[in-house]
Amino acid sequence: MQEALMLVAAGRGALLTAAHTATYHARPGVSYVPFTDAEPVGYGLVWRAADNSGAVRAFARAALKASGRNVPA
Template structure:
């Protein structure tokens, strides 16, 4: 990932300039949540994570002063099938076209 993208998603410092420490590396959301539940750190996550990744020992605390997180559809190169195109069309109809 480009440095500017990483800095936006996992800044090295707070807005006030204090350094933000790094926890252990993880490979997926479940590993991250296990560490959080075990008291080994915290995790910035999207709002829907509280619904889809609820688990004992983890509390989700919303905050309103962060930039919105954008989403996009992705699929493997070369797998642009009729089903994929139909799904993309339907997603755009339901969610609206990207800004």
């Protein structure tokens, strides 16, 4: 994220990002312009397939439970 914002601030591109980015990644030289007609952004957990350990699966279940969504068996 920081590299992308650095490029935006240098005039070398633009970035589509979630609204909370303006709060958590405020940066001089970068303006955040909301899209009022865009669909909400969904989030999900990702991890390397090779790292599919019990600890990763337990964390994923806990995160899903904390989100208030149904936890699969």
